[in-house]
Amino acid sequence: MSNNELEEFLDLNTDHYFKKTKSIILKNKDVEVTYAIFMRRPVLFCPSLAIKWLRKVEKIRKTKFRIEMCYDEGDWVGAGEPLMFLSGYFSQLVELETIYLQLIGPSSVAAYNAYKMCTDLPNTRFMAMDARHCAGPAMHELMAYGASVGSKKAKKEFKAIGFVGSSCKSTSPYFDNINALGTMPHALIGYAGSTYKAAEYYHSIFPKDPLIVLVDYFGKEISDTLEICHSFKDLVEKEKLYIRLDTHGGRYIEGLDMEKSYNILEKFNPSCIRTYRNEQELKWLVGAGVSAAAIIYLRNKLNENGYENVKIIASSGFNPAKCKLFSIAKVPIDIIGTGSYIPDLWEETYATSDIIKYDGNNLVKKGREFLFKKK
Numbered sequence: 001m002s003n004n005e006l007e008e009f010l011d012l013n014t015d016h017y018f019k020k021t022k023s024i025i026l027k028n029k030d031v032e033v034t035y036a037i038f039m040r041r042p043v044l045f046c047p048s049l050a051i052k053w054l055r056k057v058e059k060i061r062k063t064k065f066r067i068e069m070c071y072d073e074g075d076w077v078g079a080g081e082p083l084m085f086l087s088g089y090f091s092q093l094v095e096l097e098t099i100y101l102q103l104i105g106p107s108s109v110a111a112y113n114a115y116k117m118c119t120d121l122p123n124t125r126f127m128a129m130d131a132r133h134c135a136g137p138a139m140h141e142l143m144a145y146g147a148s149v150g151s152k153k154a155k156k157e158f159k160a161i162g163f164v165g166s167s168c169k170s171t172s173p174y175f176d177n178i179n180a181l182g183t184m185p186h187a188l189i190g191y192a193g194s195t196y197k198a199a200e201y202y203h204s205i206f207p208k209d210p211l212i213v214l215v216d217y218f219g220k221e222i223s224d225t226l227e228i229c230h231s232f233k234d235l236v237e238k239e240k241l242y243i244r245l246d247t248h249g250g251r252y253i254e255g256l257d258m259e260k261s262y263n264i265l266e267k268f269n270p271s272c273i274r275t276y277r278n279e280q281e282l283k284w285l286v287g288a289g290v291s292a293a294a295i296i297y298l299r300n301k302l303n304e305n306g307y308e309n310v311k312i313i314a315s316s317g318f319n320p321a322k323c324k325l326f327s328i329a330k331v332p333i334d335i336i337g338t339g340s341y342i343p344d345l346w347e348e349t350y351a352t353s354d355i356i357k358y359d360g361n362n363l364v365k366k367g368r369e370f371l372f373k374k375k
Contacts, residue, residue, distance in 0.1 A: 002060070003060050003061070006061075010096075014096070014098040014099060015095075018095040018097060022091055025094065026091055030091045031090050032357075032360070033089075033355045033358055035355055036355075037084050037100075037101070037351060037353045038080055038351070038352055038354075038371065039077070039079065039104075039108065040079055040080065040348075042078050042079055043108035043109055044074055044075065044077070044108060044112045044150055045073060046110075046111050046146050048145070049107065050104045053099065054067065054086070054100060063088060064088065065093070067084060068084060068085040068087070070085070071084075074111070074149050074150075077108075082371055083351075087357075102142075104351045105351035106139070106143070106343065106346075106349040107149070109343040110143045110146030110147055110150070110341050113146075113319070113343065114151055114341045115150035115153050116320045117319075117338070118155075118158075118163070119157070120326075122160035122161065123160075124333055125163075125334065126151070126164065126337075127163065127165055127166070127167065127182075128163055128167065128338070129167045129339045130338075133339040137170065140168065143341070143342055144168075144174050144175075147163050148163060151163035151175070163175050164181070166180055167180055168180050183202060183206075183211065183212040183213075184212065184213070184214060185214075188202070190217065195213065195214070195217060195227070196228060196231060199211060199232065200231075212242040212243075212244050214244045215228070215243055215244070216245060221253040221254045221294075222297075222301050223254060225243050226301070228243070229241065229305065236307055237309065241309075242310070242335070243298065243313065244314070244337070245315075246290065246316050248316065249287070249317075251288050251289075252288045252294070253298070256293065256297055260293075260297075261286035261287070264293040265285060268296050272292075272325075272329040273286070281321075284326075285329065290316040296332065299332045312332070312335070313337060320341065354368050356368075356371050356372060
């Protein structure tokens with residue numbers, strides 16, 4: 001990026017009052033300032049993308065920024081605690097605030113959410129499938145980066161399996177992969193005309209790949225699962241066959257209704273439904289879609305037919321709260337495909353940056369004196 005390209009980028013993307021402030025500074029006197037950057041909720045600190053961008057700007061502008069980290073990447077940081085201090089000439093920093101806050105806040109909350117999911121289900125593999133829920137590639141990178149930071153922390157502290165890959169090649173390196181993960185969408189099954197035919201098509205073109213088959217397209221989750229397992233016994237024996245359940249919340253999987261779902265949970269883990277549950281939690285346990293009862297039912301059918309080696313992949317709304325509940329219920333789930341570590345409340349992702357020093361003198365707006373604590 002050249003200087004002209006940087007200035008054009010900032011002209012288009014930074015808040016206008018920062019640009020006006022820069023003009024005022026340059027017409028008067030430049031000063032050295034120190035910014036304190038913080039968030040209003042607990043997070044796992046994700047500074048790398050912001051620091052990388054700041055270092056790039058530093059080189060383009062032939063200036064020097066001092067970045068003092070209060071925490072390491074992946075550290076837990078409480079609400080209101082300074083994450084880092086950023087110092088340099090006011091004229092060189094003032095209009096950068098919009099961009100570096102965008103790069104810190106959302107990823108830090110995504111990391112926190114991913115960490116909670118991985119620690120609640122430490123024996124489950126997670127695949128990042130956030131791309132389709134993101135507002136473009138820039139947001140997708142922020143979310144995948146955050147998930148990787150949260151996952152690494154869970155692996156280190158709890159020996160969790162964590163996130164093993166991304167559905168997109170662009171973000172796969174965050175999970176130590178070169179290639180993206182995934183096999184077939186629902187569209188391929190519609191094209192093929194049957195679940196079995198879609199699996200056959202896929203396996204004939206990609207014979208060395210593990211076979212992951214969606215089984216909810218025709219509403220025959222159990223029937224199609226058993227047909228696939230019977231037809232690909234060689235893959236079952238090699239543990240290369242996976243059944244993905246992605247039934248939407250408008251119907252129960254084949255063979256289930258609410259009464260049967262309650263009976264399954266009562267037999268499998270009665271304590272999880274005898275405890276108070278709100279309406280959403282009950283839906284996740286015994287409702288339509290990919291419920292705890294649905295996964296237990298599918299697992300039982302596989303085992304009854306001798307397909308213990310077949311793994312279950314579940315997707316559809318697996319956020320931190322759903323993962324926590326599935327952990328409590330001890331649902332036998334092998335892999336989760338999720339984009340739902342994307343923060344539910346976007347206002348929680350807002351990072352804030354306040355100047356706390358002007359030419360070495362402490363000064364901050366009233367009510368933010370707590371930012372001096374770490375300095």
